Amino acid sequence: MVSRLVLILGDQLSEEIAALREADREADTVVMAEVMAEASYVPHHPKKIAFLFAAMRKFAAGLEADGWRVRYTRLDDPENAGSILGELLRAAEATGASEVLATEPGEFRLIAALEDSPLPVHMFPDDRFLCSHGEFEAWAEGRKELRMEWFYREMRRRTGLLMEGDQPAGGKWNFDHENRKPAPDDVEFGGPMRFTPDPVVEEVLDLVDARFGDNFGTLRPFWFATDRGQARRALSHFIRNALPKFGDFQDAMLDGNRFLYHAVVSMYLNAGLLTWREICEAAEAAWQAGEAPLNAVEGFIRQIIGWREYMRGIYFLEGPDYTKRNALGHSRSLPAFYWTADTDMRCVARTVEQTRDEAYAHHIQRLMVTGNFALLAGIDPHEVHEWYLAVYADAYEWVEAPNVIGMSQFADGGIVGSKPYVSGGNYIRKMSDYCTSCRYDVGEKSGEKACPFNYLYWAFLHRHRDRFGKNPRMAQMYRTWARMSEDKRTAALQSADAFLGRLDRGARV
Ligand code: FAD
Ligand code: DLZ
Ligand code: SF4
Numbered sequence: 001m002v003s004r005l006v007l008i009l010g011d012q013l014s015e016e017i018a019a020l021r022e023a024d025r026e027a028d029t030v031v032m033a034e035v036m037a038e039a040s041y042v043p044h045h046p047k048k049i050a051f052l053f054a055a056m057r058k059f060a061a062g063l064e065a066d067g068w069r070v071r072y073t074r075l076d077d078p079e080n081a082g083s084i085l086g087e088l089l090r091a092a093e094a095t096g097a098s099e100v101l102a103t104e105p106g107e108f109r110l111i112a113a114l115e116d117s118p119l120p121v122h123m124f125p126d127d128r129f130l131c132s133h134g135e136f137e138a139w140a141e142g143r144k145e146l147r148m149e150w151f152y153r154e155m156r157r158r159t160g161l162l163m164e165g166d167q168p169a170g171g172k173w174n175f176d177h178e179n180r181k182p183a184p185d186d187v188e189f190g191g192p193m194r195f196t197p198d199p200v201v202e203e204v205l206d207l208v209d210a211r212f213g214d215n216f217g218t219l220r221p222f223w224f225a226t227d228r229g230q231a232r233r234a235l236s237h238f239i240r241n242a243l244p245k246f247g248d249f250q251d252a253m254l255d256g257n258r259f260l261y262h263a264v265v266s267m268y269l270n271a272g273l274l275t276w277r278e279i280c281e282a283a284e285a286a287w288q289a290g291e292a293p294l295n296a297v298e299g300f301i302r303q304i305i306g307w308r309e310y311m312r313g314i315y316f317l318e319g320p321d322y323t324k325r326n327a328l329g330h331s332r333s334l335p336a337f338y339w340t341a342d343t344d345m346r347c348v349a350r351t352v353e354q355t356r357d358e359a360y361a362h363h364i365q366r367l368m369v370t371g372n373f374a375l376l377a378g379i380d381p382h383e384v385h386e387w388y389l390a391v392y393a394d395a396y397e398w399v400e401a402p403n404v405i406g407m408s409q410f411a412d413g414g415i416v417g418s419k420p421y422v423s424g425g426n427y428i429r430k431m432s433d434y435c436t437s438c439r440y441d442v443g444e445k446s447g448e449k450a451c452p453f454n455y456l457y458w459a460f461l462h463r464h465r466d467r468f469g470k471n472p473r474m475a476q477m478y479r480t481w482a483r484m485s486e487d488k489r490t491a492a493l494q495s496a497d498a499f500l501g502r503l504d505r506g507a508r509v
């Protein structure tokens with residue numbers, strides 16, 4: 001019988017993954033490898049590397065217990081070839097296998113490497129997603145605008161989630177007007193379920209500490225789930241204790257609370273430890289049982305079958321050059337404080353600190369704090385993209401790039417969003433309590449003490465007036481700018497110039 005290799009990547013830790021379904025337990029060899037090429041294409045957060053290596057080791061052990069022959073290469077194996085392709089070639093030589101079964105990776109870089117392999121690779125679609133590439137292309141075909149909301153409604157109809165016949169439960173597709181309340185005074189949820197490292201995890205932590213200890217990010221305390229059983233417990237913990245308030249405070253930010261009512265399951269879902277279906281069905285069941293309100297459950301399900309699937313569709317539709325796009329021509333280097341948190345802007349410092357400690361920040365921190373600042377300050381979107389890809393435990397290019405290049409930085413020229421996500425400090429003041437302990441004054445529009453988001457916002461609009469001036473969704477903002485007195489406008493632009501000058505000189509801002 002011909003023997004084949006079955007490649008399982010670090011974010012393909014699902015027993016139902018396509019390549020495994022195609023494989024023969026008796027004859028084939030599963031290949032899994034911790035390799036420097038994957039661990040260093042960006043300087044990943046140590047928690048992200050440790051999470052993946054520990055989850056990979058446990059997944060491999062599970063496959064072996066199920067009777068699979070597994071060839072697992074550890075990072076510190078002296079024979080380690082250093083790349084996925086190198087490990088496949090080494091495995092082929094050792095086993096006599098002449099072909100590879102693989103599931104399509106979530107990044108064009110790795111797809112190209114497998115396509116160029118001297119060993120024939122049969123690549124199967126990654127059907128852990130609801131929407132295939134072909135289905136997304138068919139949906140996108142002929143549309144002037146690829147708006148997520150329309151895509152989401154199709155996904156609702158297809159899955160039957162929160163549907164009553166062909167109508168949306170509660171009579172509406174979207175309950176967001178009931179969501180997005182400002183930051184609460186008290187948060188009853190104590191945060192995601194935390195797991196004490198077992199010996200497998202401890203061994204990985206030592207390895208990661210030794211090899212990646214200089215990367216941005218705190219490794220210990222390490223609390224992530226690292227197998228499917230734990231990830232399911234973390235999910236149930238969220239559904240029971242936080243989902244009911246998820247909608248209300250989805251967009252809120254608190255200086256003293258890093259997780260609010262968020263699920264903190266994206267790293268498990270993206271690595272394959274959880275499925276979109278079980279997460280959404282658990283949420284729907286909580287609503288059916290009267291344990292969570294519809295606004296929360298609809299908002300939560302929309303993130304997963306809507307935004308997540310949509311983002312993946314965009315990545316594969318737009319192709320490998322997507323991460324190089326720079327529609328607004330931004331070229332400033334990423335400020336050092338994205339790595340050090342050394343800034344007087346309280347919102348940015350707190351978001352970077354929590355990113356450093358947890359490899360996690362929730363959506364609004366990513367979009368309206370670090371993303372908003374980068375866009376307002378005109379940072380090179382490719383540098384922004386590489387930062388996000390490195391620092392979050394859930395970051396893989398298929399999901400990170402459309403969120404950063406598209407949604408956050410408008411570098412795709414408006415494919416993901418019809419207008420840029422920019423705001424002055426007032427949005428952050430309204431949705432958080434950061435401003436109360438900031439050295440800047442959110443109420444001041446210009447001058448040394450003024451919140452930088454305020455004047456950078458006007459300077460951004462002014463700089464890009466040719467592009468956005470006629471955008472109907474931005475008309476109100478341009479009208480407000482036009483109504484300001486000449487003195488105020490000049491003061492805002494001067495403050496922005498002075499601030500960006502300090503930023504470029506590396507002065508503390
Ligand atoms: P919750 O807020 O509890 O939401 C539930 C789930 O919905 C998440 O677990 C996630 O799977 C899904 N989801 C929500 N929003 C999105 C979205 N915009 N795109 C895709 N899935 C979504 N998400 C990633 O998984 N990986 C990334 O690399 C990533 N980079 C981002 C970069 C920027 C600039 C922005 C604005 C968003 C990014 N997101 C990314 C989306 C979102 O911020 C995270 O999915 C979310 O914060 C994960 O935390 P959670 O599990 O607590 O999510
Ligand atoms: C992110 C990552 C890291 C840090 N390390 C590995 C690894 O050593 N071996 C592996 O198979 N996968 C790893 N990954 C995940 C891959 O980078 C990911 O599969 C691709 O980027 C495609 O999404
Ligand atoms: Fe951020 Fe401005 Fe508020 Fe300070 S005042 S926390 S910089 S929004």
